[in-house]
Amino acid sequence: MSSSGPAALPIPEPGQRRVSRLNLRRSLKSWHTLFSGGMSVLALAMSALALAPLVSVLFMVVVRGAEKLRPSVFWELPPAAGMPGGGIGNALLGTILMVVIASVIAVPIGVLAAVFVGELAPDSRTATAARFAAKVLTGMPSILAGVFAYTVVVLATGNFSAWAGGFALSILMVPIVMLTAADAIRGVPQKMREAAFGMGATRSQVVWHVVLPTARPGILTGVMLSVARAAGETAPLLFTALFFDYWPHAPFLEPTSSLAVLIYNFAGVPYPEQIGMAWVAALVLVVLVLAANITAQVVSGQSETPR
Amino acid sequence: MTTQAGPNTLSAPGAKPNHDLVIDCRIDNLHYGEFLALRDVEIPISHGTITALIGPSGCGKSTALRCLNRMNDLVRGFRFKGRVLLRGLDIYDEGIDPVAVRRNIGMVFQQPNPFAMSIYKNVAFGLKLNRYKGDIANRVEQALRDAALWEEVKEKLHTSSLALSGGQQQRLCIARAIATEPEVLLMDEPCSALDPIATRKIEDLMRDLKQRFTIVIVTHNMDQARRVADRTAFFYVDTSQGGRTGYLVEYAPTPAIFDSPREALTREYVAGEFS
Numbered sequence A: 001m002s003s004s005g006p007a008a009l010p011i012p013e014p015g016q017r018r019v020s021r022l023n024l025r026r027s028l029k030s031w032h033t034l035f036s037g038g039m040s041v042l043a044l045a046m047s048a049l050a051l052a053p054l055v056s057v058l059f060m061v062v063v064r065g066a067e068k069l070r071p072s073v074f075w076e077l078p079p080a081a082g083m084p085g086g087g088i089g090n091a092l093l094g095t096i097l098m099v100v101i102a103s104v105i106a107v108p109i110g111v112l113a114a115v116f117v118g119e120l121a122p123d124s125r126t127a128t129a130a131r132f133a134a135k136v137l138t139g140m141p142s143i144l145a146g147v148f149a150y151t152v153v154v155l156a157t158g159n160f161s162a163w164a165g166g167f168a169l170s171i172l173m174v175p176i177v178m179l180t181a182a183d184a185i186r187g188v189p190q191k192m193r194e195a196a197f198g199m200g201a202t203r204s205q206v207v208w209h210v211v212l213p214t215a216r217p218g219i220l221t222g223v224m225l226s227v228a229r230a231a232g233e234t235a236p237l238l239f240t241a242l243f244f245d246y247w248p249h250a251p252f253l254e255p256t257s258s259l260a261v262l263i264y265n266f267a268g269v270p271y272p273e274q275i276g277m278a279w280v281a282a283l284v285l286v287v288l289v290l291a292a293n294i295t296a297q298v299v300s301g302q303s304e305t306p307r
Numbered sequence B: 001m002t003t004q005a006g007p008n009t010l011s012a013p014g015a016k017p018n019h020d021l022v023i024d025c026r027i028d029n030l031h032y033g034e035f036l037a038l039r040d041v042e043i044p045i046s047h048g049t050i051t052a053l054i055g056p057s058g059c060g061k062s063t064a065l066r067c068l069n070r071m072n073d074l075v076r077g078f079r080f081k082g083r084v085l086l087r088g089l090d091i092y093d094e095g096i097d098p099v100a101v102r103r104n105i106g107m108v109f110q111q112p113n114p115f116a117m118s119i120y121k122n123v124a125f126g127l128k129l130n131r132y133k134g135d136i137a138n139r140v141e142q143a144l145r146d147a148a149l150w151e152e153v154k155e156k157l158h159t160s161s162l163a164l165s166g167g168q169q170q171r172l173c174i175a176r177a178i179a180t181e182p183e184v185l186l187m188d189e190p191c192s193a194l195d196p197i198a199t200r201k202i203e204d205l206m207r208d209l210k211q212r213f214t215i216v217i218v219t220h221n222m223d224q225a226r227r228v229a230d231r232t233a234f235f236y237v238d239t240s241q242g243g244r245t246g247y248l249v250e251y252a253p254t255p256a257i258f259d260s261p262r263e264a265l266t267r268e269y270v271a272g273e274f275s
Helices: A031-068 A089-120 A125-139 A142-157 A162-186 A190-198 A203-232 A259-267 A272-301 B061-067 B098-104 B119-129 B136-146 B150-156 B166-178 B196-209 B222-228 B254-259 B264-270
Strands: B021-032 B035-046 B050-054 B078-086 B105-108 B184-188 B214-218 B231-238 B245-253
Touching: A031 A272, A089 A125, A089 A162, A089 A203, A089 A259, A089 A272, A125 A162, A142 A162, A162 A203, A190 A203, A190 B166, A203 A259, A203 A272, A203 B119, A259 A272, B021 B061, B021 B214, B035 B050, B035 B061, B035 B214, B035 B231, B050 B061, B050 B222, B061 B078, B061 B184, B061 B214, B061 B231, B061 B245, B098 B105, B105 B166, B119 B136, B119 B166, B136 B150, B136 B166, B150 B166, B166 B184, B166 B196, B196 B214, B196 B222, B214 B222, B222 B254, B231 B254, B231 B264, B245 B254, B245 B264, B254 B264
Parallel strands: B035 B245, B050 B214, B050 B231, B105 B184, B184 B214
Antiparallel strands: B021 B035, B021 B078, B231 B245
């Protein structure tokens, strides 16, 4: 122990009266005070530094994206090489389409898995294994999901398609949905389950009528976070949905464009119109992802925390 | 026989001629895993009465209460020897569904535990669970009136129950429990999380409800038992075998427990000589 910091407390022997004068004065010159002040400043600087990439990327995207942004980009097809005008309509639609396909696959699987892992048998080996696998999967390079979907869907059907793209994205979404939903389910107060059992509810009625409705804000948060993740993914789509210059149309069995792959394709070409569209696509994508993230925040903030 | 006037007086022992048994409970022994939690309890409970279970912490009074609607079945390692007759039917018989038992016996818990949904949906929960075909809105109103909560919440039935005060939440839980007209109402220290005013309201409510629902209440508060209960069961803890095993010391009309207990242990406990 050093002598810096506030004055050391003279501790009396048991039974003795405290004799020294009280000294509660703050010492501004002590090493202790200077050190803690310096560290606070350093921590502030580092957190500002951590914000810098996000702020500068956002700034670039907004400035460059706004140059070519006009309403017609939302319903026009991308410009051919060297041609003026055009838009990102098919890519926007393709991204929405594939995220919807992915959600339709991933949300039921993720939520049901979460019911098992969070509610029915949290201590079972299956649940432990599922949780571990999900954590590994969230950190897995997303291109592996693309390779997997390529093998399972593209090679099997013989087509690059929106289905293959959606399937690849769903692989990335399931673990996010499952882990957040399982947390939300475990956060449901035990006393509410007890109340429902006390009313004579069966296990499935307790889950369906009490646990899931109570956990709904948390589950929706997980869904929105996974949607945000999936919408921005490029690598899984390169192997599965590829790219397409025209509109996707049912039954979606041909290659499908997406915002992320449009950025990837157009950012490296020598034609200014196409590069401009890549910036517009980046701006739209950022807005979509931010909107999903903010929705997730708002929804989780609305959760009714019991007293 | 002298009975005092007024709605809230305790019935003197024997003043109520109705001795028809609703619950006849005998617990020979009750284990959680290897741990003997409770032994030698016998409590017959008559219709239209309030029975209080009192005793120090860890004496098994809540455990005994939870035997009456098979809530203990949810605890891992629970084993039970004995019988609990509900109107002559042993609820621990093979082939009895604990879920069906719980639908006939309402329960109110120590912590107010309304569901995170609207006031209306909380009260309607049991009705919907049992696919009640009648006028649900009417039953919800009736239950809330019976629980002395209607006037306070009638303007905001469809707002969240979690915005209510603790005492209101507990009365909502009572409304939820009685909406399905159960035969018996179990209350596990229903006032321990409440202030004295809310406690009084719940006690008044219990006296109003006991004609329709046979009530069994666990309480830490001896004055509460004295105020509301017709009969009182005193539990104590036996530590002689190494563990902490609860058992029934004495079960008698409330005035007898407090004024002329048969057992020395009861007398010492109700006199506050130990706790």
